Amino acid sequence: MDMDAGMSSPLPGGPVPVVLIGAGKVAHAAHLREIRDLPHALRLAAVVETDPVHIDAVRAAGFPDAVICATPAAAVRAGARAALVCTPWWTHRDVVLACLEAGLPVLCEKPVSLDPAEIDELIAAEAKAGVPVAAGYMKRHDPVVARFVEHCRDRLPGARRIVVDIQDPNAPHQVAHLMPYAPPPFGPQPPPAEQALRRALGPAAGPARREAYARGLGGSLIHQVNIVHAILAGGGRELSGRLLHADLWAAGAGVGVRWRPDGELVVDATHLRLPGHRRYRETLEFTAEGSVATLSLPSPFARDESATLRIDTWDADSALATRRTFTAEPGHTGFRRQLAAWARSLREPGAPALPGLAEVRRDTRAVREAALRLV
Template sequence: MSGPEFNAEPGPGVPVPVALVGAGRVAHAAHLRELRDLRHIIRLAAVVEADPDRIAAVRGFPGVAACADLDEAVAAGARAVLVCTPWWTHRDVVLACLARGLPVLCEKPVSLDPAEIEELAAAERAAGVPVAAAYMKRHDPVVGLFVEHCRKRLARGRRLVVDIHDPNAPHQVAHLLPFDPPPFGPQPPPAEEALARALGPAADAGQREAYARGLGGSLIHQVNLVHAVLDDGPGLYGTLLHADRWAGGDTVSCRWRPADGLVVDATHARLPEHRRYREILEFTAEDSVATLTLPSPYARDEAATLHVETWDAATGLGTRHTHTAEPGNTGFRRQLVAWARTLHSDAAPPLPGLADVRRDTLTLHEAASRLG
């Protein structure tokens, strides 16, 4: 790593001191509880948060500094930054980190504006330190098996389906937060302004809402997984067949055809009365079906499950294999471990970065622009 503020990089075996910017829902529901168990790898040195109640809720981290800004966090010893602020603030926060030479792990969506992503990429190149995107599903080993299976059979693939039933309601995370979760409601004015800039004046309120939530707020994870399957082949951008929304915009669905023989369908349905999150990805090839089931991203007592069925037309014999991982070792946890390795060593495998963000965002930006 390089950069004026990262020259004091700790050596192997020494926890990386990081700052958390934003101590809201995702920080408490996911990152902080993992950081408590990973103190031998990552040390929370500072929290940058304007809300005093949220700062007070950061318990169990001895010596953590409550800071008003990044300069105070650097003075407290932070040498990298985990960004968990609302998505429409990410551009300013990440640019401020890069200006100080601080590597970043930024929660998704990093941005929903392609122009902002290009700006961040230019700043990243100038700073010489990386911006990693928090695609935590990519760090689940069962998800990795699914991606590997699909890649091997891509030439024989016919359909890849994503189906998400999402309560997207306060009860999903209420038990994980030391404060009342924010109610589901309209986008705040700064978010509306950011969406208007991203989609332009031709987009209506329904398109902006669907882009912020069902598309950019959720399906961006799964589009990233589809792009991981497609690897260096054609991406989804420019291959959109249709995009639609219904149920007052609470459900969105898209279909792409990235190759003549392959169709990708993705649907996100907000169903607040459902008590559990449900996510299924299914890849159908000429000789197999792979079905990946993922629990709520906030669940620690469940794990991803992959069923792979294959058959031989000549013999009529088939096989079924099931893969799962131990509960508790979540994608959030594995992501933090992988990030810490990149901060310790340039030789560590890089995390998904702004090139991934650009491809995923362009894909869903196009879908939002064409929503029926």
């Protein structure tokens, strides 16, 4: 993986004591159940949360001894040595800055920020604090996704097209069975989010562009933009500055973007919100000379499914074709592998660092450019 170098000295051996900041939907649907199943990697020492329902749910989820704190600094006094940030995206800048001021390495859910100015501020604060900020690109930790990226890098000189297609219910029923209380309904962005989007996109961007940026582009496709950037890393090709067009349709439920990194390669990415669909579907396809690789990913919250990669290759001279299929063990989700990798990066000298703020800045630049060009 193309990841930022870790900046802090490793923590002692044993499970890393962490503070969970924000015990809402993603914390309950993903992180808490994985922390509970990774007792040798992580220990929930503290929780920063104000909602009593959320706090009671953390206790009931198997963490009766976690100290409830008001601030990251208080969590440090309670024994926390790293922070998992799961608050709403528009709060991330302030929360991550508070963590860095307290000396806490951070794993922040995506999007870390949708405002390039905030990302630059976080990069400067990270350098000053000397502790790393990792981004929640949990898909990158799936071994099937890693094999897809490796195959695409090997075939990049002959690459012709990368296609991303997401069909997303983006509805409460996706996570309702994982939540100890009713998940929040899908609705408009709250006022603080609208203010953050106006700052990020400028006054000329209307409601449709802001909504597409917050959900289809910045809330979902930024994951796949990160995968595409991982494929292109080191090859001199970029998405930012190479945008052909960006489309919005179905009253904002559909967003599609096309980039042309060079004269040989086109990248197409589409996100459709389809609340009537019961299942999330995601496909990435890489087409090159003599090869097509198709990656299918289940809902990121699914434990009973795994990613599947099919690689088809053929030889024009012999007319022989081969197909290889790769899957991973169900249950070992991207969230779990990400948390385990984060713990290793904090605890073990020389362990690989996770994707960091440099990748966040590159990805955000590409999706923000698309949001400003939506038609």
